[in-house]
Amino acid sequence: MNLPCRNAGNLSNITSSKHDEYSSSKTTGTRLRSFGPSSSQRSADPSFDVAMASGEGVSTRSGRNSEYRNWRTEVGERSSTSRKQTSSSDSVESATKKSPRTYRTVLAEHGLLVRDTLGSGSYSKVKLALHIKQNDQHNNPVERTYPDVVAVKIIDRRIAPADFQEKFLPRELETWPSISHPNIVKMLHYFTESHRVYMILEYIEYGDALRYVQNKGAVTESVGKIWVHQVTDAVQYLHERNISHRDLKLENMLIDQSSNIKICDFGFVKQCHDNDLSKTFCGSKSYAAPEILKGEPYPPKKADIWAIGVILFILVTGRMPFDETKGNSSLLAEHRKLDLQWPRGRRAVTGHCRALSLSCLTFLWAKRPNINQVLSHSWFKGQLKFSAK
Template identity: 45%
Template sequence: MDDAAVLKRRGYIMGINLGEGSYAKVKSAYSERLKFNVAVKIIDRKKAPTDFLEKFLPREIEILAMLNHRSIVKTYEIFETSDGKVYIVMELGVQGDLLEFIKTRGALQEDDARKKFHQLSSAIKYCHDMDIVHRDLKCENLLLDKDFNIKLSDFGFSKRCLRDDSGRLMLSKTFCGSAAYAAPEVLQGIPYQPKVYDIWSLGVILYIMVCGSMPYDDSNIKKMLRIQKEHRVNFPRSKHLTGECKDLIYRMLQPDVNRRLHIDEILSHCWVQPKARGLSSAAINKEGESSRTPEPGSDKKSATKLEPQEEARPETNPEEEVLQMQVSRQSEATVVASEQPSRETEEGAPLQSSETHT
């Protein structure tokens, strides 16, 4: 039977094609039982690579059956036919994904970004508390429901973390995800802490939310890696971001895995907790933004454009704000001078879909 006939027998009326790859596709469908539209991921075992069938697909199915969180796409049903096709029936992101949303509308205002980022961070905390890691966090995998709330999707690279005899989480060696969202330790092929890897990707996502552009240009991985390892984060001057927001991004995009924030520290950060923002703002301004120094070559334009085409270009100014801050694990709200400043720039890397690598 074809897909439409299979789904019809299960009570679904197949709709339009939402996406398609070499061995999987996603269709919309109307559920006669639920009385609303759903998404159906259809995987053809005959076309899928062995590594996917033996490792990634079983993990995904196991994890999807465990998850139940308001900011994670719901899985309603998983079934398989005798001819080797797996059907995963899921909640439909009726407003599309976050990447297309930002490409169409531009960067989010901080209040909107805070709401969406809190939803995403809550979902990641839920997963991490269960020792589940996503390992492919990117804007394309963040769907929006009818009210534009975040729904985390695509657990194809997720896994349950293993622990050694002493109870410590074991390192991962498999490169998962997209280069533009990948942490430097992953790009270097170093065995990595998967939860810490997720945090870096969260930092990239928040940057995209508030800047409407990528923090790093992945067209040259070697150059990108060098910039990341120097802990350089360039913020577009035109966005006028608050110090608290830049502080949080800077602390998530920390190349030192021992100093990168944990998910609990993110959720308790002053930017994510609006009531505490006023207290930390003065400290950040005192220690960081009061320093204004030109960066050598700061008037040099980036080769690629970061902001939406329809937005006006900011005026060129050779002077750049220097945001100096240091990740401190001793106090979640403490911000002090840093050895590597982030910079305010006119342009950055283009906002585009990321290719997935394994």
């Protein structure tokens, strides 16, 4: 994948807010010196999802025979002989207590061979897994359930906070599987086994847009137009179904092999109508609308619009629009003033581009455009798809 980019200059201006998953007030404003740290270098971040998947270490179909043999050895031969063996319920219970089932064993029984770690958080981890061909007890091929490669998010309920399990996780599991849009990562399946929840997700090869911007610089306006249009189209799909994402940011925008954007991570998703107000102040400080920073009840859909304005600015400039390291009062003053530093000269963007970003960043949510008004903006005229390779 080789998209045209601008030279963004000092990329240290881009910051990332590591936020506590249930309180947007707990932001740190840590500056990123590089994108794409390895999983061992990442700090614990409960909101981390599939976004840092890089695609490295994915085996091809031709290289899976030895892996398959090792996998069979690990989980035990489930041959016809073993199926004929019987044991009492007491002995099974005793064996289970002595040898607790690992997540690898559980996933293997679903035809998934765990390979690499894509990311980890304080009570969750994301694994890369290969879908292995399986046969039934009569040695007939079992119909394949998943693509060849998937991402698996595993949540440990023993250590996950109670409010997460009671409020946020049920919403995510109820909403995400029902969503079907070309620019939204698919949740293929989920299940609970013992103390773990497993989410089987579509695997997106090229990581997140935030990493891309720091590695390559600000994208050209033509690329930014396509990406922002894809995000806006996906958000329109959600809003029409009375769903608000509430955590739109570059880290939750993944790039697929065709250079298209897919939104992921529905940990803060909420069912809401246009006039519904929320009192849950969640998300990342860098993308948080003024009403959230003020701690006022807010319409979640209008908060999504603000985040789109921030996303647009970052993509075409390579920097954050506001200084998130400041206190809320100073940050709100920046929101109200809206004195953004746009690139000049050869890197300058068109007036239509600036106008849409500023419109989305309208301080008063009542005057902020809705998603249909954003999608019908004049900036989106012209080429909105990448040329076929």
